[in-house]
Amino acid sequence: MTGIGGRAAVVGIGATEFSKDSRRSELKLAAQAVRAALADAGLRPADVDGLVTFTMDTNTEAAVARELGIPQLRFFSRIHYGGGAACATVQQAALAIAAGVAEVVVCYRAFNERSGHRFGQFSTALASAPTSSGVDASWSYPMGLGTPGAQVAMVARRYMHVTGATSEDFGRVAVADRRHAATNPKAFFYGRPITLAEHQASRWITEPLHLLDCCQESDGGVAVVVTSAERARDLAQPPVLVRAAAQGSGPDQFVMTSYYRDALTGLPEMGIVANQLWAQAGITAQDVDVAVLYDHFTPFVLMQLEELGFCPRGEARHFVADGGIEIDGRLPVNPHGGQLGEAYIHGMNGIAEGVRQVRGTAVNQVARVEHVLVTAGTGVPTSGLVLGR
Numbered sequence: 001m002t003g004i005g006g007r008a009a010v011v012g013i014g015a016t017e018f019s020k021d022s023r024r025s026e027l028k029l030a031a032q033a034v035r036a037a038l039a040d041a042g043l044r045p046a047d048v049d050g051l052v053t054f055t056m057d058t059n060t061e062a063a064v065a066r067e068l069g070i071p072q073l074r075f076f077s078r079i080h081y082g083g084g085a086a087c088a089t090v091q092q093a094a095l096a097i098a099a100g101v102a103e104v105v106v107c108y109r110a111f112n113e114r115s116g117h118r119f120g121q122f123s124t125a126l127a128s129a130p131t132s133s134g135v136d137a138s139w140s141y142p143m144g145l146g147t148p149g150a151q152v153a154m155v156a157r158r159y160m161h162v163t164g165a166t167s168e169d170f171g172r173v174a175v176a177d178r179r180h181a182a183t184n185p186k187a188f189f190y191g192r193p194i195t196l197a198e199h200q201a202s203r204w205i206t207e208p209l210h211l212l213d214c215c216q217e218s219d220g221g222v223a224v225v226v227t228s229a230e231r232a233r234d235l236a237q238p239p240v241l242v243r244a245a246a247q248g249s250g251p252d253q254f255v256m257t258s259y260y261r262d263a264l265t266g267l268p269e270m271g272i273v274a275n276q277l278w279a280q281a282g283i284t285a286q287d288v289d290v291a292v293l294y295d296h297f298t299p300f301v302l303m304q305l306e307e308l309g310f311c312p313r314g315e316a317r318h319f320v321a322d323g324g325i326e327i328d329g330r331l332p333v334n335p336h337g338g339q340l341g342e343a344y345i346h347g348m349n350g351i352a353e354g355v356r357q358v359r360g361t362a363v364n365q366v367a368r369v370e371h372v373l374v375t376a377g378t379g380v381p382t383s384g385l386v387l388g389r
Contacts, residue, residue, distance in 0.1 A: 005280045008094035009232035009239035010387065012041025012225030013352040018188050018343030020114040022219035030059040030110035031067040033221035041225045042236030043104060050075035050096055050105030052089045054346065056082055057109055064108065075102035081255060082119075083294060083377025084269075086347030087385040091245035093226035103227060109348040110221030118217055122146040136254050148296065149214055151257040152379060153206040156299035158264045160208060163314035167208050170298040171199035172320045173333075174212045174340055177295060179326060181337025184363050188216060189341045213298040215339040222348035224355070240358045243371065243388040244280035248272030249381035256379045267300065270307040270375065273384040278309075281386040283371055285309035288386075290357045290366050291331055292350040292374040295338040300378040305331075308373070327364055335364035347376050354387045 014036025016022070016029050030053075038045060045068040051061040052075075061076040075096045079085035086109070093105035113119055126134060127141035137146075145151050159165060178194045181187035194212060202211040232239030250268030252260050261268070278284055285308055295301050302316035310331060311319040319325070325333035336342045336353040343349055354372040356362040376383040 004094045004098045004245060005243050006241050007229055008097045008226050008242045009229045010090070010224055010242065010355050011227055011232045011235045011237055011239055012037040012043065013223070013355050014038070014040055015222045015349065015352060016220045018186065018218050018220040018345070020217070020219060022112055022115060026110050026112055026116070027059045027063055027067060029112070029219070029221035030057070030064050030108050033110055033223040034064060034068055034106050034108050037106060037223035037225045040237060043225065045070045047104050048106055049073060050093065050102035052077045052079070052092045052105060052107045054078060054082070054085045054089070054109055055080045057111065059110060075105060081377070081380040081382070083296060083346045084380040084382035086294070086351060086376035086383065087245065087374055088247050088376065088383035090224060090226060090242060090351060090385055091247065091383060094242045094245055097226060097228050103231065105226045106223055107226065107348070108221065108223040109346050112219045113344065114217040114219050120147055120149065120217060133255060140257070140259065147206070148256055149209055150206045152297045152299065153209050154259065155257055155264060155379070156208055156297070159299055159303060162265045163317065165302060165317045167200065167210065168196060169302065169317040169320065170208070170213050171196050171210070173295065173298040173301045173325065174199050176320070176323070176326045177334050177338040177340040180335050180364055181341025184337050184342060186363070187337040187342040188218065189337065209297060215296040215344045218343040218345060220343055220345050222345045222352055224348065224351055238359055240355045240387050241389065242385060244277040244386040245383070246273045246276035246280065247381065247383045248276070253381055266313070267303050267307050267378050269382050270304055270378060270384070273375070273382060274308045277373070277384050277386050281371070281388070283386070288331070288371050288373045289369045290335065290354070290372045291333045292354050292372065293333055294347050294350065294375045294377050295334060295340050296344065296377065298340070301333070304375060304378060327366065332366045335362055335366060350374055351385065354385065358387050358389060
């Protein structure tokens with residue numbers, strides 16, 4: 001292993017319930033999630049000296065510290081690029097711990113994305129913003145490509161044209177996620193699996209994406225506690241080592257979709273992340289026991305499988321056939337139900353599931369888990385983790 005691999009560990013995870021109307025402030029959601037994660041680790045707010053979140057989170061580190069009674073912070077940081085920040089929050093925490101600038105760092109994300117600000121809607125303000133992101137958006141927003149669904153649909157259509165993938169292939173991802181969510185009491189879609197026929201019958205959002213190709217809009221919060229591998233041995237839970245952590249941004253990168261690349265059929269930023277993860281952890285894709293893949297849109301799950309090296313280019317449609325990504329398939333993917341089935345908390349609930357799988361405490365536990373891959377948002381500059389014993 002190289003870099004930070006194995007020097008930091010996740011020792012606590014916590015979350016609120018996942019709903020469509022939390023009826024509380026985003027600050028309260030953040031505080032509740034962090035408190036739950038600390039209790040899981042057997043730590044107190046006074047033990048915390050670092051906080052990391054997303055630039056999109058409305059809860060400042062100082063406010064969260066104040067609400068919880070954290071007396072002082074020696075490290076605080078925020079990661080940009082929406083859902084692409086998820087795994088990078090843990091990377092930041094691990095870097096701070098490895099550098100000796102903090103001892104206990106909590107990563108958190110909390111929002112009312114259904115009852116409050118809904119990310120899936122068109123934002124005219126972004127296209128006119130006097131920022132580099134506003135300039136980027138001005139190339140596509142006037143053409144109607146102003147929602148994540150519309151932006152991903154363009155790439156999905158190109159992917160279908162080049163690889164022969166169909167809407168049914170995308171639907172197999174949704175069916176697997178919802179089957180897993182149906183047996184997860186914490187999932188919003190607990191007890192509600194879907195069939196491929198139901199996926200195909202669901203209304204169009206923007207062709208070729210059906211409603212059931214798109215992740216939920218959720219209210220909720222998730223927090224993760226990170227400390228050194230040495231200190232982790234004395235805490236309440238078995239340590240889950242951060243074997244590898246990486247970020248990546250590819251050529252001609254835009255937010256949210258990079259239309260000006262030559263091929264427009266891959267996610268090169270995820271390929272950059274993958275190369276770093278395998279090198280740091282000293283493993284290959286074939287050593288991964290469980291993959292928690294960011295599933296805000298089903299086509300990007302197929303594209304991730306290819307970028308990460310689980311199958312050759314253009315072959316993901318065959319990889320997901322016949323239950324290939326279900327619990328007993330060749331690669332269990334999102335045993336918690338993912339963002340399609342459990343909740344959309346910008347990928348942080350996926351990190352929590354990765355921790356549970358390594359601990360052996362997941363509701364849909366995969367047998368003999370040694371390495372879990374977790375990825376963050378795709379289409380944007382992104383990040384990833386390998387978690388292990």
